Amino acid sequence: MTGAPMRGTDEPIDLRSDTVTRPTEAMLEAMRAAPLGDDSRDGDPTVVRLESLAAARLGKEAALFLPSGTMGNLLAVLVHAGRGRDVLVDPLAHLVGSELAGLVSVAGVVPRPVASRAGQYDLAALERALAAAPSGRVGAGLVWLETSHNGAGGRVLPLDHLRDTGRLAHQAGVPVHIDGARLFNAVVALGVGADVVAAPADTVMVCVSKGLSAPIGSLLAGPVELIGQARALRKMLGGAMRQAGVIAAAGIVALETMVERLADDHAVARRMAAGLAALDASLIDPAAVETNMLRLDVSKTGRSAADWASRLGALGIRVQASGEAQLRLVTHRHVDMAAADRVVAAIAQAA
Ligand SMILES: Cc1ncc(COP(=O)(O)O)c(C=O)c1O
Incomplete structure (x- = not known):
């Protein structure tokens, strides 16, 4: 049901x-029936299945299962932006207002606000920000996008905006991350595949614990090498889990049956x-x-x-x-x- x-x-x-x-009844049944292993030792087959499913849905090489979206966003900052670099970000982003400045205190990265409206950058302002760091600053290490956009009232970033932002960032040699805590809401509103929405970004974080109704869980997806680094850093943050298939099983039901x-x-x-x-x-x-x-x-x-x-x-x-x-x-x-x-x-x- x-x-x-x-x-x-x-x-x-x-x-x-x-x-x-x-969680739905189907999730509770899947949790009970899930084949399990020690995810941090020699792997949990249900976690592996969820990670493969998420990577395929998002059109990325690999994905990593995490206890929260906040951890996924922090790992994205850690793998992309070196200490002292700036994250170019919309001032209303969840990263800025609601993640207790993990990017500053843990990653040593500085949020640099870029003028935006309904979650969309003023692209001329973004281009200027990418071109020149304020005096005494190292420069941009990451461009941030959020869709659907929580602070802007669940607004959906248009595909053109995602693509234009990706193009400007990549032309400047700067990677892009999407905070997609509610990416599937954007996907349904746009009527396209999740891979299409995620395509302009190097990495994307999605939550199965929000409207998709799983009790716990988020995924960070991107290139194999970066996801490998994120897997190691997840351990540093205390996010490496054991029989995590118990919760990953609900995530599989979420991705397979709860999106539409x-x-x-x-x-x-x-x-x-x-x-x-x-x-x-x-x-x-x-x-x-x-x-x-x-x-x-x-x-x-x-x-x-x-x-x-x-x-x-x-x-x-x-x-x-x-x-x-x-x-x-x-x-x-x-x-x-x-x-x-x-x-x-x-x-x-x-x-
Ligand atoms: C846009 C956005 N990003 C990230 C998060 C963080 O997710 P979590 O609560 O799983 O840490 C949230 C949570 O509401 C969110 O709305």
Whole structure:
């Protein structure tokens, strides 16, 4: 079963993230049946299967199974950018705001913000940044992309933008990494293969633990040599696991059976956005809802985001306040169309 479990009309609706999704029955069965080994000693066959499957789906030579997306992003920084180099990055990237500056403290790499809109670089600004390092700096060691883009409200980077960014970076001899924690949401929204989205990048990180509903797990994919280095560095970070096939088994089910259904989450998000815009057009532009995320602007409502979150919480709707003026709502497998209508009604009531 891949759909949403039935819910009562008064059950809480958790929109804080798609990471709250529970494993499916098929995942639990696969976890019990998975052939296992010691991944850090002589290999776990189920992990090997997941890594091969992910590499093939993403059109890369190899992939590495990891406990989290944060570790995958940090490993990408470590294998690409030497100490003291810059990562050219959109200021709203998850890497900058939500990964506790691992790139600085662990990798010794400096984030250099490049002007961007909805996760897309101003390409002229990117070109200038690639051409010249600020005085006293070593220079760019990596260009960062994120799609779908969490901070920008689940926006999808257009294929042309991915390709233009890749071309400019590679012309300057700088590699590219995609933070694809929700790459499969972008893939479904664009209607192309994951390999097409990942093609302009040297490495890509994807999570199976978000809308795809696996309980744990992310993968870093790229060239064999870099993934080999990442495998060694994973041990340094404490991410080498043992009978990891138990969780990799759920990841295989996620990649094989849970990608297409993300379209349902996107449809629920669109319905919620349309209902909320009809209520108050200042809250959201429905045209900006491209995947499973809504960022509501509550600045004109006279209440803080924290106040909204606590009022909605009292009505059984859990949302995440983001700064003073934004609420983040994320749809997923446990949020159906009826729940979308309940959310709109609750927001009308709380207003
Ligand atoms: C865009 C993005 N990148 C990376 C991550 C980190 O993933 P994890 O929570 O598995 O470390 C997240 C988590 O929400 C994310 O949204």
